Amino acid sequence: MRKYYLLLLFMSIYSCTVFGNNHSKKNDPNLPQANAGLQLPAGFTAIKVAEGVGRARHIAISPQGTIFYKSSRLVNGKGIFQLIDKNGDGIADSVFGFGNYIGTGIAIKNGYLYASSDEEVFRYKLDAKGNVINPSQPEKIITGLINRHQHESKSITLDDAGNLYVNIGAYSNSCQVNDRTLHSPGRKPCPVLDSAGGIWQFKADKLNQTYGNGIHYAMGLRNVVGLDWNNQTNTLFVMQHGRDQLHDNWPEYFDEKSSAELPAECMYELHKGDNCGWPYIYYDPMQHKKMIAPEFGGDGKKSTTDYNNPVIAFPAHLAPNALMFYTGNQFPEKYKNGAFIAFHGSWNRAPLPQQGYYVVFVPFKNGKPTGKWEIFANGFSGKEVIESTRQADHRPCGLAQAPDGSLYVTDDVKGTIYKISYKK
């Protein structure tokens, strides 16, 4: 009799547990959503290959398929991570950390993994399987780059001629005497530009290079986080983060709405010696003109023909954090050699809603953007309207193409890594 009761007790506990599980699953808002919660064009699917892996900034994938990302926060003292997938189901089951520095930039070229801190660039030799041979002893390629805590990330890319390009962001919004201050005038010539606010070119295989060893490749770029080498044109393309606070600092020329829509986030094709005009100008996407910045005598109406023109312009303040030319064969033909851009999403559009937590696609033909850009992957923020940047659940930050032609996207809010694939 006693045994019978015990059995009954166990059975009821068991059934409660099973029922309880089913019940909680039904009401669980964290149940897997279709396409990892993203909206994609027809035929595309998305999965999360990793979640909660820290502040994943840029990402690089080797020809063998090993996946590395750079973190802007140390996790257990490490700042570079390799996704580990032991059972081969395409979902990471752990990460392998190395590199004791935070940062954003990461790239793979000719059997080396390159990674940047906010002051230096290192490289690690990869073995035939695409794994790092000596994770604790990298070669220091570049050192002594300026880091004054504004626009401090050092994004990197490499060409096919043995050169590495690094962005050194301007430690200023618009080179005012007092940064981000009402009616503070601009400094001309802007002293930031000698060591920041541009792209520098270094040798990919020479140790301990600094400013004196590099070439000041392009100037007048406020802050570039997304950049990529285009193998069709054999040129460097960059996405600039445009200036902020036109209304806050110059309310007599710009109301809140125009300040939310100005200036454009611009894509530039760069050649050695180019000048894109920061801080003296900004680009107005409505007038399609380079405007004199109010710190330098502008009033929202005076334009100039000096400096580089963007090859395409995007809405203001969306914060383009990654640029990647698609060279794979998996996606439909129209994507080939076009550009994907990961927009991190805005903060400087208030009191208007914040925007741009998405990945866009820009079709290219003969090395030039054709027609209009389109939103490729949306829904990262998880909300219909974002009034405050912190409300965004995920923010796209890095892009990489896998050997099979699928596209990986990092999120540096919750550390989610998405894989986007196409099937006919």
Next chain:
Amino acid sequence: MIKKVVTGVYILAMAIMVSSFHQNQISASIARGKQVYNKVCLSCHMIDGGGVPNINPPLAQSSYVLGDKKRIIAIVLNGMTDRIAIDDEYYSNNMAPHSDLTDEEIANVLTYVRNSFGNKASAVTAAEVKVVRSMKK
């Protein structure tokens, strides 16, 4: 006896009046402070006081906002360009000085910020702002 009761009631009534006058004053300060906030602070610190991750610090549940009044008054007056950890996070943007605001406006906006976004802390007075302003380097 009656005299005592009358005096007691009188004192109580006065206390309630003074306290409600004080409350009304704080409410008025919060309302005026919100106008200053929307004009001067909102574009960086956001409508919900949430700030911008890694760029502009949040004001909601911030130890800098809820802590020593002198410190937060000084930040409004002098701005902030130091790279320091605020509640274990670093923020990259420089904050401009706002010494052009009056003592009253700074008191109001800080009273608003210290009593909004889930914050609950004592009011800041113009006299307190004046003291910090006079110490300004």
